[in-house]
Amino acid sequence: MQKRILGIDPGLAKLGFGAICCEPAAGGNIAGTVSALDFGVIQTPAGEEIGRRLCTIYEDLHTVIKQLQPDLIAIEKFFFYRMANTILVAQARGVVMLVIAQCEVPLVEYTPAQVKQALTGYGNADKLEVQEAVARELNLETLPKPDDAADGLALALTAWFQR
Template identity: 65%
Template sequence: MSERILGLDPGLAILGFGVIEYDPAKKRDLSPDIRVVDYGVVQTPARTDTGKRLCTIYDDLHSVIDEYQPDLVSIEKLFFYRMGNTILVAQARGVVMLVLAQRNLPFVEFTPAQIKQSITGHGNADKVEVQDAIARELKLKSIPKPDDAADGLAVALTAWFRMD
């Protein structure tokens, strides 16, 4: 029986997600079978009331969970860079945490540096290095677009790499 990991890259304007599937019985194989189920984004319109944008994230994340039925959710931890943007991302992340609690879904969290380390082998990799590594590891013909969706796959893949 396969299991699914939903990776989330929270944001108020764009929340990236990626869903991967694997067979837990084959996790330790030399060539484990990991497949991409889907990836995409939840977008909220600019110049819309923040409360309405958070409601969109809430509703759409419930829909993503209904559609993909993940066994585990992996979330990128909040990274502080610009205070105004950080607060908005924190609000979106709070909605994500609420949805996961309502659905009783287990989750793990990783910092951006941990994700980069897991995907590329070093914690200060740039976006292109991470995207190339995702495409290679998941045997994709091209780099997933938009960038936020690729980030969602990176977060999901990090959870898979770090499983015991």
């Protein structure tokens, strides 16, 4: 049975997303086919008021979920030590969680190390190694860009591998 998984890398300036379509092999083992449906970013202008930026994320993410109709959403767990703009990203992540709850789509969360481990076999892999693994798994001719969108695809693939 075909499954659509949407990966979301929360951010205020750029929220990355990537959707994949998965078809398990007969017998339901881990093998099967997986392909990219869509990927990109929701961007908000730096000069815009924070409330307006959060509204943009809210509205655009609702549109993405409505268009892609995911069966599952994978989101990156938030780590306070990682980012200088922690509060702003946490606010954007809160909006993302609200939208997911409103859309009533099941949710899973993964740490960056879990994503790296799932895709490269190494929890401290660098960004390029993860992007190369995403491109390889999805048979993409080039690395997915921007980085935030590649991270969204990586989260979706992690959810597929961890099922």
